[in-house]
Structure formats: structure tokens, C-alpha cells
Amino acid sequence: MVKLEDTNTKNNRNEILEEGIKKGIFGSIKGREIDRVDYDRWMGGPRGPEKITFKDGSAVIFKCDIRHYWMADNPDTAIREAIVYQIDKVVGLGLVPKTMVIDDTVGNVRYDGSVQEWIKDARDGYQIEKFTNEERKDFERLKVFDFVIGNSDRHLGNVLFTGDDKLHAIDNNACLIIDKNEDILSFSDSVIIFFSRNVIHDMRHIVELIERFYANKDTILNLIDKYIHDNTELAKVMVESRINYLYNMLKRDKPFPRKYREWRKGLEEEVQNILRRKK
Structure with missing residues (x-):
């Protein structure tokens, strides 16, 4: 490589x-x-x-x-x-x-x-049954990561692995609001499935990632503000609201919602909180 x-x-x-x-x-x-x-x-x-x-x-x-x-x-x-x-x-x-x-x-x-x-000698994620335990953890982390950045094109074809306990997430351009009419509250159902089937509070690798997102939120928003020239404010609100939502749910020490509309309601509340602060 x-x-x-x-x-x-x-x-x-x-x-x-x-x-x-x-x-x-x-x-x-x-x-x-x-x-x-x-x-x-x-x-x-x-x-x-x-x-x-x-x-x-x-x-x-x-x-x-x-x-x-x-x-x-x-x-x-x-x-x-x-x-x-x-x-x-x-x-x-x-x-x-x-x-x-x-x-x-x-x-x-x-x-x-x-x-x-270019990742040499890699296989795509359609061979997910061959993932090692560490690769599976990476795949779980990637679900959280894609949720935060609003990646609308993650599929197993752009997840690569090489059998050495390491995943590689390629093809990441369909994110951070690529259309001004995009619904910033929408996301893949796979996020709900993942969070509803697992006790996230017991998954240390997921908890740590959410906490790192929250701790570095300002740095991430500054990156978007500095370099993204299309739909910048929408992208920032989307990312910040999702980071806040995950972190606040984590700190409430309650299970994450099992229904899509409940996630949307929670995200909408975070969006409104952000917009109120900006006024």
C-alpha cells in the first residue's frame, strides 16, 4: 500500500x-x-x-x-x-x-x-463471513461513522478487508449533504438495526468512538466550514446534530430507540437546539 x-x-x-x-x-x-x-x-x-x-x-x-x-x-x-x-x-x-x-x-x-x-490484495465485504473479530468491530464502528457523516452510498462493495484484522472504507464521496434538497434527518435503516440489536453501552469500542466524536466536534465542524463549499451549513448542522444525539442518548444510559421515527424525532430536536443557539 x-x-x-x-x-x-x-x-x-x-x-x-x-x-x-x-x-x-x-x-x-x-x-x-x-x-x-x-x-x-x-x-x-x-x-x-x-x-x-x-x-x-x-x-x-x-x-x-x-x-x-x-x-x-x-x-x-x-x-x-x-x-x-x-x-x-x-x-x-x-x-x-x-x-x-x-x-x-x-x-x-x-x-x-x-x-x-490503493489497497492491495483486498477482498470486498460481500465475504463478510470471513471477517475476523477485529474486522467485525471495525465494521460496527463504520456504521456509526457513516451515520455521523451521512454517507448514503455505503455497501459491502466499498468495504475492503485483507485478513489482517483491518477493514478499509473506500468510496466516501456521497456524504456531507450532496444535494441542497437532501433530507438531513434521513439515514440507513441498518443504523436502527445495529443499535436495537446490541446493548451499545456494553460495546466499549462503540462508546469510545461516540465519545471521541463528541470531544472533537468543534474540530470536525471547523474542517467542514473550511473546505466544504457546497451546502456547508446544512452539512454542519447534520453532523453536529447526529453527534449530539448519539452522545446524549449514551449519557442517558437508556437503550437507543427501536423505531426510525423516534430517531428522526430525536434528531429534529437536536437540529432545533442548534438553530436556536445560532440565532
Whole structure:
């Protein structure tokens, strides 16, 4: 798996470089020697995901910034991919492969979008029966993570595992409100199923993740405010209300609701609390 490092590290190896802490989510593949590029088609568009394999054998998956190829009001999905990686780092989840926004020209080809570490020798989550105990815990953590960021496209095809007690959550651009008309209270039924079938208060790995979300809430909201340019305020309200809801339910030391409408009611109350504070 290709390593991505800060530019202040002293090395000359072929690696994707983060362009310093101040620029945060941005990086570069300039100076890399490309061995080959494998193309795919994406949603019938003019440019699909591209697997870029470098001379040193490492690889990344490149996704174009779709606003350059479709309607101008499309969300900046490249930034969303990178922000999700940053949020993963903030809460110490460790499941999202390193992801950066790039705008490079290599040869005569422009790469404007996101790059993410390619996970070698991985199998997808449709083989969930082969998960180790630690991988199952990661999968449970991922349910909470996706709920908070509003990921509407998590399926077993974009959950990878390599049999070494580690999951990898790829393809994270359908999150943080990608449509101004999106219902910020909606979420996957799988969240209800998970929380209703388990005594969350006894699941230390879930409790710790919720507490880390709450402790780092301001940092996460600042990331969204700094980098997300589409539906920013909606995204912030959605994320903050979900973090508050999970944390407050946890501290009440009561079972989580078993019905979808009860979750929506609780989330709506948190949303209204946030909006009142902003007035």
C-alpha cells in the first residue's frame, strides 16, 4: 500500500505528498513515475475512476472532480473524499485510506480530483463471513461513522478487508449533504438495526468512538466550514446534530430507540437546539 507523507519529511521516495499542514487536504503526484493507468467508466460520464500504478509498484485510485465534467452545481466530491479521511484521523478510526485532493498535470494529462491509496490484495465485504473479530468491530464502528457523516452510498462493495484484522472504507464521496434538497434527518435503516440489536453501552469500542466524536466536534465542524463549499451549513448542522444525539442518548444510559421515527424525532430536536443557539 502506497504511503502518503508530509512534504516536510526528508525523503526522495516515490510517494504522494501532502503539501504541508496549512493546506491540509491537498496533495500532489507530481514527480511520480507512472507505469500504467487502468481506466473505468463512472456513471456514463466522460472520465471514470482510474487506477494509477507507479513504477515502484504502489498505486492509487484517482477520481475526477465531477463538477468539471457535469453540471456546475454538482458538489465538490473530491473534497468530500478528502474531508472524510480527515474526520477519520480526528476520531482515530483508522479505516479510510489516505486521501488527498490534487490538481496535477502529468505528461499531457490533467488529474483534477482526489487520489486514495490503493489497497492491495483486498477482498470486498460481500465475504463478510470471513471477517475476523477485529474486522467485525471495525465494521460496527463504520456504521456509526457513516451515520455521523451521512454517507448514503455505503455497501459491502466499498468495504475492503485483507485478513489482517483491518477493514478499509473506500468510496466516501456521497456524504456531507450532496444535494441542497437532501433530507438531513434521513439515514440507513441498518443504523436502527445495529443499535436495537446490541446493548451499545456494553460495546466499549462503540462508546469510545461516540465519545471521541463528541470531544472533537468543534474540530470536525471547523474542517467542514473550511473546505466544504457546497451546502456547508446544512452539512454542519447534520453532523453536529447526529453527534449530539448519539452522545446524549449514551449519557442517558437508556437503550437507543427501536423505531426510525423516534430517531428522526430525536434528531429534529437536536437540529432545533442548534438553530436556536445560532440565532
